[in-house]
Amino acid sequence: xxxxxxxxxxxxxxxxxxxxYQDVIYKPKPAQIRExxxxxxxxxxxxxxxxIIASELQHVTRMIEGNLAQSARDSLAEDASLPFMDQLTDVxxxxxxDLKRIEPGRRRNFANYIRNPYDMEIITSYSSLVDFxxxxxxxxxxxTVDEFDLSSSVKQFQAYAKEGRIDKRPMxxxxxxxxxxxxR
Numbered sequence: 001x002x003x004x005x006x007x008x009x010x011x012x013x014x015x016x017x018x019x020x021y022q023d024v025i026y027k028p029k030p031a032q033i034r035e036x037x038x039x040x041x042x043x044x045x046x047x048x049x050x051x052i053i054a055s056e057l058q059h060v061t062r063m064i065e066g067n068l069a070q071s072a073r074d075s076l077a078e079d080a081s082l083p084f085m086d087q088l089t090d091v092x093x094x095x096x097x098d099l100k101r102i103e104p105g106r107r108r109n110f111a112n113y114i115r116n117p118y119d120m121e122i123i124t125s126y127s128s129l130v131d132f133x134x135x136x137x138x139x140x141x142x143x144t145v146d147e148f149d150l151s152s153s154v155k156q157f158q159a160y161a162k163e164g165r166i167d168k169r170p171m172x173x174x175x176x177x178x179x180x181x182x183x184r
Contacts, residue, residue: 062140063140064180081116081177084118084141085118087141088102088118088136088175089102091135091136091139092132094135095124095128095131095132096124096128097122097123097124097128097129097132098122098123098168099120099121099122100123100170101119101120101121102118102120102121103118103119105117105118105119105174105176113178113181114178114179114181115178116177116179117174117175118175118176118177119172119173119174120172120174121171122172122173123168123169123171124168124171125167125169126169129171133145136175141177142178142179142180143175143176144176145173145174145175147173147174148171148172149171149172149173150169150171151169151170151172
């Protein structure tokens with residue numbers, strides 16, 4: 001009987017020790033690990049956000065350097081920039097946009113930048129217009145769309161339908177290039 005009582009006492013001591021270990025020592029460790037995993041995940045998200053911002057800042061830096069003129073008389077700030085007009089017509093051609101007219105507008109000087117407008121008359125579909133504007137946004141020049149006018153009368157629609165260009169519409173767009181002036 002002594003052996004049975006000793007075995008029972010030993011079993012109770014082992015069970016109590018196991019319960020103490022599970023409840024007091026082991027239990028907080030997985031909770032701490034989960035908390036640390038959450039903290040690591042937050043820090044990784046911050047790191048990824050910082051990497052994205054850093055890459056965007058490099059893109060912005062290249063954009064500014066590419067549009068920064070030493071003075072208002074710099075070749076980058078001239079009224080009708082032929083390199084820009086060549087780039088513009090190439091993008092129009094890539095998107096199958098019919099260019100009817102393009103003419104440079106009057107240059108406007110501001111304190112920190114120069115705005116050179118270009119008035120265009122084109123015939124295109126809506127999807128081609130969106131693709132064109134996306135490509136202009138991604139170009140190496142700072143370009144703004146000042147205004148655009150979509151005109152469509154019944155007679156124009158019928159004329160285009162007879163030609164088989166039912167999805168094309170005449171549009172007038174005013175784009176402006178912005179040239180930053182280096183401050184002294």
